[in-house]
Every structure is written in C-alpha cells, then in structure tokens.
Amino acid sequence: MVRxxxxxxxxxxxxxxxxxxxxxxxxxxLEAVFETQEKLRGYILDxxxxxxxHMVIFVxxxxxxxxxxxxxxxxxxxxxxxxxxxxxG
Amino acid sequence: MxxxxxxxxxxxxxxxxxxxxxxxxxxxDFPGENVSMVLHDSRDNTTYAALNHGHFGVKLHxxxxxxxxxxxxxxxxxxxxxxxxxxxxxxxxxxxxASLSEIWSLEPGGIDQPNRLWCGTIPGGLFRSDDRGSSWxxxxxxxxxxxxxxWFGGGKDDPGIHSICVHxxxxxxxxxxxxxxxxxxxxxxxxxxxxxxxxxRAEYMPPDLAHDPNxxxxxxxxxxxxxxxxFWIQHHNGVFKTTDGAQxxxxxxxxxxxxxxxxxxxxxxRPETAWFVPGVKDECRIxxxxxxxxxxxxxxxxTSEVLSNGLPGEHSYDIVYRHALDIDETGDCLAVGSTTGxxxxxxxxxxxxxxxxxxxxxxxxxRFVKS
Numbered sequence: 001m002v003r004x005x006x007x008x009x010x011x012x013x014x015x016x017x018x019x020x021x022x023x024x025x026x027x028x029x030l031e032a033v034f035e036t037q038e039k040l041r042g043y044i045l046d047x048x049x050x051x052x053x054h055m056v057i058f059v060x061x062x063x064x065x066x067x068x069x070x071x072x073x074x075x076x077x078x079x080x081x082x083x084x085x086x087x088x089g
Numbered sequence: 090m091x092x093x094x095x096x097x098x099x100x101x102x103x104x105x106x107x108x109x110x111x112x113x114x115x116x117x118d119f120p121g122e123n124v125s126m127v128l129h130d131s132r133d134n135t136t137y138a139a140l141n142h143g144h145f146g147v148k149l150h151x152x153x154x155x156x157x158x159x160x161x162x163x164x165x166x167x168x169x170x171x172x173x174x175x176x177x178x179x180x181x182x183x184x185x186x187a188s189l190s191e192i193w194s195l196e197p198g199g200i201d202q203p204n205r206l207w208c209g210t211i212p213g214g215l216f217r218s219d220d221r222g223s224s225w226x227x228x229x230x231x232x233x234x235x236x237x238x239x240w241f242g243g244g245k246d247d248p249g250i251h252s253i254c255v256h257x258x259x260x261x262x263x264x265x266x267x268x269x270x271x272x273x274x275x276x277x278x279x280x281x282x283x284x285x286x287x288x289x290r291a292e293y294m295p296p297d298l299a300h301d302p303n304x305x306x307x308x309x310x311x312x313x314x315x316x317x318x319x320f321w322i323q324h325h326n327g328v329f330k331t332t333d334g335a336q337x338x339x340x341x342x343x344x345x346x347x348x349x350x351x352x353x354x355x356x357x358x359r360p361e362t363a364w365f366v367p368g369v370k371d372e373c374r375i376x377x378x379x380x381x382x383x384x385x386x387x388x389x390x391x392t393s394e395v396l397s398n399g400l401p402g403e404h405s406y407d408i409v410y411r412h413a414l415d416i417d418e419t420g421d422c423l424a425v426g427s428t429t430g431x432x433x434x435x436x437x438x439x440x441x442x443x444x445x446x447x448x449x450x451x452x453x454x455x456r457f458v459k460s
C-alpha cells in the first residue's frame with residue numbers, strides 16, 4: 001500500500017489523516033484518498049484538476065514532474081508527501 | 090443608523106458594533122486568513138466570508154448566527170476545459186486553463202429570489218447560486234461572449250468582475266463592471282448581455298482605442314438604490330456617471346484633489362451626492378501631498394468638497410481599495426478602511442470622522458450590516 005501524508009497545516013482547515021491506498025500513479029493514489037475525503041480535493045487540486053500552484057508533492061523524496069496530469073509512477077512501497085510550496089508564502 | 094459593520098482584511102474578518110457613541114471590535118473570525126470579500130445578506134441574516142488561502146485555494150464560508158458558527162460551503166468552479174483569454178502581451182500565447190483565483194464580488198439577488206447569490210471572480214467569470222452558496226453555476230452567456238477574450242487584468246494578472254449591481258425594482262436587470270472589460274448589462278436575468286460603456290475613456294490605451302467600451306477599467310461601480318438609472322464609476326483615470334441606466338456615461342471633472350482612486354459610494358436617497366477617496370494618480374498611489382481626505386460631491390460631480398476633519402493631515406500613505414468604502418441606509422454613516430489598516434467612520438456624511446483603529450491588517454472590504 002502507498003502511504004499518503006498531508007502537510008499538518010491542512011489540519012487547520014479540515015481533517016486529513018495519513019492514508020494507505022493503492023495506485024500506480026500519483027493521480028490514482030490521490031483519487032483513492034478523495035473517495036473518502038472529497039472535500040480535500042479542492043485544497044490540493046485546482047478547478048482543472050491540476051496540482052495547485054503553491055502546492056508540491058514528493059514521491060520517495062523527489063518532487064513530481066507532472067503537475068498537470070499527476071502521472072508520475074509510484075510503487076506499492078512509495079511514500080507520498082503533499083506539502084505547501086514556500087512560493088505561496 | 091447602522092450599528093454594525095464588517096471588515097474583510099488580509100488577516101481575518103472583523104465585526105464591529107456601535108456602543109453608545111463609539112465603535113468597538115466585537116469579533117475576529119478566521120484569524121490570520123486572507124478574507125477577500127464579506128457579504129451580509131439581510132434577506133436571511135446570513136454572513137458570507139470569502140477566503141483566499143495562499144496554498145489551498147479560494148474557500149467560502151457562511152454563518153447564520155452572526156459568526157458564532159461557520160460552515161464551509163461551495164465555491165465557484167470553472168468547468169472542465171474552460172480557458173482564460175490568451176495573454177495579450179505575449180505573442181501567439183496559448184490560452185491557459187481557467188481556475189478560480191479570487192472571489193472579488195458577492196451580492197444577493199433580488200428580494201423575489203430568496204436564495205440567489207451572484208459572485209464575480211478573477212479570472213473574469215460571473216457565477217450564480219440559487220441555494221445560498223451550496224452550489225454555483227458559471228454564467229455561460231457572459232463567459233462565452235467573444236468580447237470576453239479582449240478583457241485583460243487591471244492590477245491583477247487576469248480580468249475580474251468587481252461590481253455587481255442588481256436593479257432594486259427588477260432583479261432580472263443586472264449590471265456588472267470588469268477590470269478591464271467595461272460594463273455589461275443583462276435585462277433578462279443573465280440570458281443575454283450588452284456592453285454599455287459608451288462615454289468611458291481609457292488614457293492607458295492608444296488614442297484610437299481610448300473609447301473602446303470593452304476595455305474600460307472601471308475600478309468600482311455603484312448604483313443608486315432609489316433612482317437606479319443613476320450609476321457612478323470610479324475609473325482608472327477619472328470619474329464617470331450615468332443617469333440613463335448606462336446608455337451613456339459622462340465624465341465629471343470636479344472631484345478634488347484628484348480623480349484617481351478605487352472606491353465610490355452613492356447617497357441612498359440623493360443620487361447626485363457621492364463620495365470618493367482620491368490618490369495622486371495611477372503611477373503614484375498615495376494621498377495627494379500626504380493628506381488623507383475624502384471627496385464629496387452633492388451636485389453630480391460639477392463641484393466637490395474635500396473632507397478632512399478627523400483624518401490624517403500629513404504623512405499618510407493610505408490607499409482605499411474598491412470595496413473598502415461603504416455607506417449605510419441613512420446616508421449619514423460612512424465607513425472607510427485603508428491598505429495600512431486604518432479604519433474611520435463618519436456619522437454626519439463626512440463632515441467629521443472618528444478613528445476606530447490604526448492597527449488593523451490591510452483592509453479589502455468594508456460593509457455595513459443593513460436591514
């Protein structure tokens with residue numbers, strides 16, 4: 001199972017505990033999380049389902065490349081960290 | 090006279106109350122959060138607060154008990170595939186996907202539309218809700234106009250709808266003003282739209298485009314609630330008014346000490362009386378000679394008085410954003426909040442002002458709670 005962790009600063013606005021989900025891409029993993037936490041979607045993705053401008057996602061320590069389609073590959077042992085980019089202040 | 094006022098700021102929403110003869114801060118909600126807009130809907134006593142999180146996007150919250158409890162409701166969402174206009178300053182630029190970047194205006198529908206809200210956004214979409222903000226629909230009839238692709242940002246990267254005027258006697262008649270996209274009017278509840286900006290003038294365009302109605306930068310537009318054919322516009326390079334329902338606009342030149350500014354308020358019963366907050370000019374956005382003043386005209390802009398009693402007479406660098414000047418239903422009480430967190434109120438139409446706070450965060454929107 002893929003481990004998905006969200007920045008603790010999100011807790012100020014809504015509950016988003018760490019999740020273990022399945023998936024082969026970042027998109028699939030996030031969609032699995034949104035199935036149970038639909039409100040979280042709008043905090044991470046914009047109107048066109050792209051990663052928000054000032055958010056950043058790390059997979060196993062590397063920032064993802066595809067911020068539009070979130071097609072970066074993941075393995076069952078991957079750890080995904082959804083964080084704030086400091087460009088957003 | 091109003092006894093409550095709401096202030097949206099860079100660091101939260103403040104609610105103030107009048108007690109005996111002074112105004113005090115009663116509540117501070119969303120501390121530290123960027124609140125771009127506030128609306129108190131007197132039809133059902135709901136307050137709406139639009140938040141703009143730097144990282145997590147735009148959110149909308151509502152409260153039915155004066156702020157004791159808030160619930161997050163829906164925000165306008167641009168439909169899949171919606172595109173912004175191509176960047177006019179980049180050759181062969183591809184249109185970029187549209188996504189909500191700011192709730193810039195929020196207004197109730199008419200009294201015959203109890204759950205209706207209108208929302209003006211950046212990047213230029215007008216949205217409608219018929220369930221108190223639980224869901225929103227993009228007004229396609231305005232978004233799909235080919236003229237929309239000629240709009241451009243004024244002070245923001247993208248165009249935005251900052252003023253929504255719902256006709257007080259006919260709620261199907263709505264006028265919106267856009268930076269920079271002129272004034273658009275519907276008379277059929279948003280089914281069709283007509284640009285009604287003839288007479289506005291843009292100094293920032295080449296001479297042959299200066300009177301193009303579709304590129305005018307109205308900073309703020311207000312409508313007389315009792316004589317709704319009368320509107321005022323504080324424009325990027327001047328002050329304009331119409332007395333024929335926006336069929337034609339006339340430039341007025343009597344506003345002192347400057348015709349540059351963002352905000353305008355119109356007297357609720359006397360449409361020829363209006364207030365402005367002048368700055369030097371677009372390239373120097375500070376009060377003229379460091380004196381923070383309010384301008385008031387009572388003759389439709391032919392002449393004006395400079396109101397300064399109680400306002401900073403020197404070393405003021407306050408600018409008042411377009412939504413940060415409001416007037417109550419009597420026309421006596423006005424409130425004004427500045428970019429440097431100063432907040433003043435007058436209870437005599439501007440003849441004298443009292444300083445309520447000098448230490449608020451940058452102020453985006455000031456609104457009296459009206460009955």
